[in-house]
Amino acid sequence: MSIRRRIIIVVSGFAAFAVAVMIWAPTVGSTPISLARAFDRSIAWDDNVDAQIFFVARLPRVLAGGLVGATLAAAGVVLQALLRNPLATPFTLGVSAGASLGAMLAVTMRLELSVLGVTSIPLASFAGSMIATGIVYALASSQRRGLSTNVLLLAGVTLNAFFSALILFVQYLADFAEALRAIRWMMGGLDVASYFPIVAALPFIIISFAAFAMMTRTLNLLSVGAEAAASRGVEIVRAQRLAFISASLATGAAVSLGGPIGFIGIIVPHLVRLLVGSDHRIVLPASALFGAAFLVLCDLAARTLMSPLEIPVGVVTALIGGPFFLWLLVKRS
Amino acid sequence: MNLFRLLPFALRRLPFAFCLFAAALSAQAPPKRIVSLVPNVTEILFAIGAGPQVVAVSNYDVEPPEVRSLPTVGALIDPDTEKILSLRPDLVITYGSQTDLQGQLTRASIPFFDYRHGGLDHIMVTMRALGARTGHAEQAERVARALQASIDAVKARVAGKPRPRTLLVFGREPGSLRNIYASAGRGFLHDMLVAAGGQDVLSDIDKESAQVSTEMILARKPDVILELNAATRLNEADLKAVVDPWLTLSSVPAVRNKRVIILTGPGMTVPGPRVIDGIEKMATALHP
Numbered sequence: 001m002s003i004r005r006r007i008i009i010v011v012s013g014f015a016a017f018a019v020a021v022m023i024w025a026p027t028v029g030s031t032p033i034s035l036a037r038a039f040d041r042s043i044a045w046d047d048n049v050d051a052q053i054f055f056v057a058r059l060p061r062v063l064a065g066g067l068v069g070a071t072l073a074a075a076g077v078v079l080q081a082l083l084r085n086p087l088a089t090p091f092t093l094g095v096s097a098g099a100s101l102g103a104m105l106a107v108t109m110r111l112e113l114s115v116l117g118v119t120s121i122p123l124a125s126f127a128g129s130m131i132a133t134g135i136v137y138a139l140a141s142s143q144r145r146g147l148s149t150n151v152l153l154l155a156g157v158t159l160n161a162f163f164s165a166l167i168l169f170v171q172y173l174a175d176f177a178e179a180l181r182a183i184r185w186m187m188g189g190l191d192v193a194s195y196f197p198i199v200a201a202l203p204f205i206i207i208s209f210a211a212f213a214m215m216t217r218t219l220n221l222l223s224v225g226a227e228a229a230a231s232r233g234v235e236i237v238r239a240q241r242l243a244f245i246s247a248s249l250a251t252g253a254a255v256s257l258g259g260p261i262g263f264i265g266i267i268v269p270h271l272v273r274l275l276v277g278s279d280h281r282i283v284l285p286a287s288a289l290f291g292a293a294f295l296v297l298c299d300l301a302a303r304t305l306m307s308p309l310e311i312p313v314g315v316v317t318a319l320i321g322g323p324f325f326l327w328l329l330v331k332r333s
Numbered sequence: 334m335n336l337f338r339l340l341p342f343a344l345r346r347l348p349f350a351f352c353l354f355a356a357a358l359s360a361q362a363p364p365k366r367i368v369s370l371v372p373n374v375t376e377i378l379f380a381i382g383a384g385p386q387v388v389a390v391s392n393y394d395v396e397p398p399e400v401r402s403l404p405t406v407g408a409l410i411d412p413d414t415e416k417i418l419s420l421r422p423d424l425v426i427t428y429g430s431q432t433d434l435q436g437q438l439t440r441a442s443i444p445f446f447d448y449r450h451g452g453l454d455h456i457m458v459t460m461r462a463l464g465a466r467t468g469h470a471e472q473a474e475r476v477a478r479a480l481q482a483s484i485d486a487v488k489a490r491v492a493g494k495p496r497p498r499t500l501l502v503f504g505r506e507p508g509s510l511r512n513i514y515a516s517a518g519r520g521f522l523h524d525m526l527v528a529a530g531g532q533d534v535l536s537d538i539d540k541e542s543a544q545v546s547t548e549m550i551l552a553r554k555p556d557v558i559l560e561l562n563a564a565t566r567l568n569e570a571d572l573k574a575v576v577d578p579w580l581t582l583s584s585v586p587a588v589r590n591k592r593v594i595i596l597t598g599p600g601m602t603v604p605g606p607r608v609i610d611g612i613e614k615m616a617t618a619l620h621p
Contacts, residue, residue: 031552046583057548119508193510193547
């Protein structure tokens with residue numbers, strides 16, 4: 001079977017699964033609704049509870065879950081190849097800590113601004129993630145002419161720890177209710193109840209995915225090693241730069257939409273690699289599709305399992321992801 | 334033989350017995366130097382006439398105005414034990430979860446009053462207990478009775494009126510409907526709502542508060558949404574900005590009938606003497 005055929009078959013299989021999940025997910029929830037009523041245009045919108053549950057409460061939530069899941073999984077794949085480290089996640093290089101610090105500051109400083117329907121906390125978290133990315137990038141590219149992945153990794157991990165300390169400090173100074181709200185944000189949440197935040201995150205994610213799509217071959221070579229890649233004509237520095245910036249941009253946008261939802265960026269790529277091998281031309285799109293389906297299913301569990309209470313979606317992904325990750329570690333060693 | 338076996342047990346109980354003895358001793362003389370780490374209890378102390386005995390308060394104390402000139406000694410999670418000890422208090426008001434501090438106070442033989450938030454009735458219970466403890470039993474009894482009487486008056490006023498199904502929101506992400514927190518089936522906010530003649534739409538959830546999704550709000554269809562806002566006053570533009578996000582849920586009766594009501598005032602959520610203001614505001618909002 002030619003590689004092209006294999007890509008088409010495998011990716012369309014994953015796509016079918018993702019689409020099926022995304023169609024099914026909004027039909028179930030903590031409240032039974034009548035789909036016939038939800039799609040009945042003859043009932044006035046203001047009177048149609050079923051339609052509002054479907055279109056206001058569930059559909060944006062499923063779309064946000066799909067977008068965030070796809071983005072985090074794909075960014076995980078890119079960073080694992082870039083850093084040649086199977087334990088890398090979209091949050092390894094400080095993006096999520098920067099985002100969390102931004103959100104934390106927005107909560108404690110009671111920022112109340114809104115740009116095109118996007119409110120202060122997503123805005124501040126996106127700004128925070130971009131600042132963190134900028135710092136890590138500047139550090140990693142300052143020493144040599146190129147971009148040192150070692151420095152990238154170390155700077156990212158250190159910045160994560162440093163920002164976490166700042167977060168704790170701000171949290172300590174904050175009021176009780178504010179600290180609680182910021183902590184809740186860090187557990188992730190997809191009940192966006194509006195399409196604006198999704199639309200706002202979309203351009204950044206589309207740009208990043210376009211960059212991902214262009215570099216699947218490069219990622220194959222990079223994951224073998226920089227020298228090997230260079231000998232095959234890859235412009236290493238340019239490729240690394242593109243991979244780092246696009247992955248960080250995508251992660252920043254996803255985190256500003258759904259909060260720092262953990263483990264998606266590591267479980268999904270590994271699971272997909274177990275299923276389809278390690279060719280990034282397949283792993284990248286398959287991970288994005290599987291990530292979308294996986295997060296939507298996790299959120300489905302989050303909103304129904306303990307109904308009428310909700311479980312924060314980041315808790316669900318971590319409860320599933322933690323044991324899986326350990327199993328992976330044991331299996332690898 | 335049996336006696337010898339009992340000895341270690343008796344010895345272990347000795348410190349406990351000593352504490353009881355110390356507590357009994359201190360109960361005889363009313364405290365002269367009280368340190369309060371719980372803002373709403375500070376308000377209660379001043380209301381029952383024990384204000385002059387208060388020598389220090391928590392970092393978050395602002396009411397009554399007299400406390401603003403008092404030294405502060407940390408708060409719930411970061412009490413400044415050294416400073417507390419240096420003030421030589423003869424009674425410290427602690428919150429139930431401050432077990433480390435309570436241990437330190439016990440070792441320093443400083444008596445403490447262990448407070449925990451409860452329902453609405455617990456405010457009166459606390460008033461009487463503090464009255465007995467601080468030598469103001471009579472005034473505390475008077476204040477507790479008066480507060481109970483004004484709560485009962487509100488209850489009587491709303492009795493027999495239809496109780497609107499109400500969602501009592503006390504926090505959400507500004508400008509959106511994300512991370513909405515509401516009062517659930519128990520605790521003093523729930524009790525306030527019931528006293529004010531409302532029916533809590535989350536009364537089946539046996540917690541003090543719950544995070545509610547938009548789906549749950551749409552499904553539960555509250556007649557009224559009461560939202561607590563810490564601002565002292567909101568101008569028209571601010572009020573619109575606060576209410577606007579709710580308009581998304583236009584099928585909810587509260588939204589459709591314009592009964593999303595923002596209750597302002599920082600004292601709304603303080604379980605102390607000011608609680609009656611909050612209940613009055615809620616009752617006026619629910620039964621205009």
